[in-house]
Ligand SMILES: NC(=O)c1ccc[n+]([C@@H]2O[C@H](COP(=O)([O-])OP(=O)(O)OC[C@H]3O[C@@H](n4cnc5c(N)ncnc54)[C@H](OP(=O)(O)O)[C@@H]3O)[C@@H](O)[C@H]2O)c1
């Protein structure tokens with residue numbers, strides 16, 4: 001391919017194929033605003049799994065081969081002539097977006113995640129190569145500097161990677177809905193997003209209640225910043241909290257009863273869905289009518305807010321709890337994600353990808 005080089009990657013060839021070693025084209029960093037990044041760590045988001053297995057076929061069908069991964073931390077290896085913010089050697093990060101039109105009202109308001117022409121880090125049309133965007137399960141990426149973020153120097157890079165999706169996706173709705181001291185906040189599901197939600201709600205001063213289906217996570221939830229833990233399958237425990245929450249963040253990745261959580265909201269309380277299950281959720285109108293409750297959604301966060309979140313994490317010495325894995329364990333990690341067996345984010349050490357490469361593979 002013209003103006004492109006081959007990068008090493010792990011890709012899925014179809015919805016039923018395991019991820020396996022591959023080479024993918026990356027544009028040469030010739031564009032004046034391009035930043036070329038050697039990827040050091042990439043977090044494993046449940047969205048990677050949904051996308052690889054084409055579980056969102058109606059909203060965003062997967063184009064194969066699919067290279068997922070939108071929680072990227074790496075080192076700058078080359079910059080274009082017009083790049084002002086970064087230089088070779090800087091530790092930087094890339095999240096779920098790599099471009100947008102920069103001109104629409106949403107972009108003007110720093111809400112690029114809602115831009116009608118946003119380019120996601122994977123599974124979006126690639127304007128430069130005419131293919132589909134390929135993401136972080138690879139050894140390098142080339143990104144417009146406007147979508148590259150600064151990493152606070154005091155934080156561990158592996159623990160920073162998940163902030164780029166799990167972090168901003170939980171931080172943004174909490175800021176939007178005014179999570180502060182004195183508010184009672186629920187976090188449903190203690191996985192990658194959920195554990196970051198607990199850390200942020202705690203750092204923002206709220207009274208934090210975790211709802212989990214996994215009794216074995218109680219101790220961890222308290223350590224992460226929860227004030228109380230409710231095992232959501234226990235109806236009596238749920239009932240004790242009826243009508244008492246200001247805000248609930250729902251991070252669950254699979255079908256579940258949303259009404260059970262709506263019933264826990266106080267007057268004018270809000271529940272925000274960030275989890276994106278494959279199938280629609282059933283909603284009882286009465287769960288909303290009572291107490292003038294609202295149900296909303298939220299998608300990641302804009303670039304400026306993502307930088308704000310990273311800086312907040314730098315100030316509060318806050319990172320994700322990661323289980324660092326070699327990329328060769330990725331298929332196993334997906335199976336464990338489906339069993340809610342993660343403490344609390346898998347993060348790929350990309351040195352393992354470079355080590356795997358053998359001489360007979362094209363470079
Ligand atoms: N809106 C956005 O912009 C955005 C961004 C990133 C991810 N997402 C979506 O958010 C969801 C969560 O992502 P994640 O990476 O945090 O996933 P994850 O690490 O797998 O965590 C999901 C958690 O949900 C709970 N859970 C799983 N299955 C359940 C079930 N059947 N019933 C009740 N609870 C269940 C589990 O927590 P317990 O063991 O504590 O019950 C699990 O740990 C995914 O759907 C993902 O695609 C959305």
Ligand SMILES: [Zn+2]
Pocket residue numbers: 045046047048070096165166
């Ligand atoms: Zn994600």
Ligand SMILES: [Zn+2]
Pocket residue numbers: 100101102103104105106107108112115116117118
């Ligand atoms: Zn726009």
